[in-house]
């Protein structure tokens with residue numbers, strides 16, 4: 544973000560702190576404190592693309608989060624939403640894609656400080672070692688995590704989630720067999736490889752257009768505990784709790800502060816967007832109507848690493 548934007552955002556944040564403080568007090572009294580779920584992609588020494596946070600900034604963000612939120616596992620965040628009551632600010636940290644660089648600083652720090660987090664990985668890249676296609680397009684291919692790293696994280700108690708098989712746009716897929724491959728087959732294979740249940744799914748790209756009613760239905764019927772989007776928003780006690788809204792974290796502190804404490808401008812917009820999406824999901828039939836997956840082994844033929 545350009546410096547002038549950061550400066551204006553900082554002015555706005557401080558000017559609206561009394562409103563945020565008042566909103567938080569009211570929410571606590573009503574046991575309706577929103578649940579914050581954050582997502583990172585890559586944490587590395589230098590923030591050399593828009594989805595990388597520098598090690599130094601990550602430390603600052605973590606320190607601020609620890610001072611202002613109870614950092615909870617995704618399951619606890621989901622439980623507070625479904626319970627319909629939450630009186631303490633809490634946040635849950637997630638990562639998408641699975642970048643090898645995360646293992647040099649961010650993940651060891653989180654594990655060492657016993658901060659829970661969920662790590663969503665794209666299985667094909669873990670198995671093949673190929674960089675993510677969006678990074679290749681950007682001209683900055685970065686190494687994905689290895690299977691050994693994912694297994695080590697799982698052994699350390701980290702919740703491993705599925706980010707699909709090939710990091711493809713599920714919103715562009717009509718074929719139920721392909722959706723089943725991305726949502727179910729890759730999950731089953733990941734579970735087998737790490738020897739632990741994979742309970743959560745994060746939609747690749749995570750925007751409303753990347754999430755269809757059919758994909759949602761398959762995820763729900765496949766037994767996922769919840770799915771995560773990536774277009775922003777806070778989760779409120781009493782929400783359904785299956786579709787978890789997440790806030791992306793950039794390489795600055797003020798953006799995190801602004802979003803996680805409930806930007807008064809965005810609160811209404813997020814709610815309207817969620818309601819609209821729910822309406823769309825009800826009104827928009829799936830492009831395929833059969834509920835029988837009948838998935839062939841479309842994910843097969845890849846090296847599994849044992």
Ligand SMILES: [Zn+2]
Pocket residue numbers: 639640706710746747748
């Ligand atoms: Zn992704």
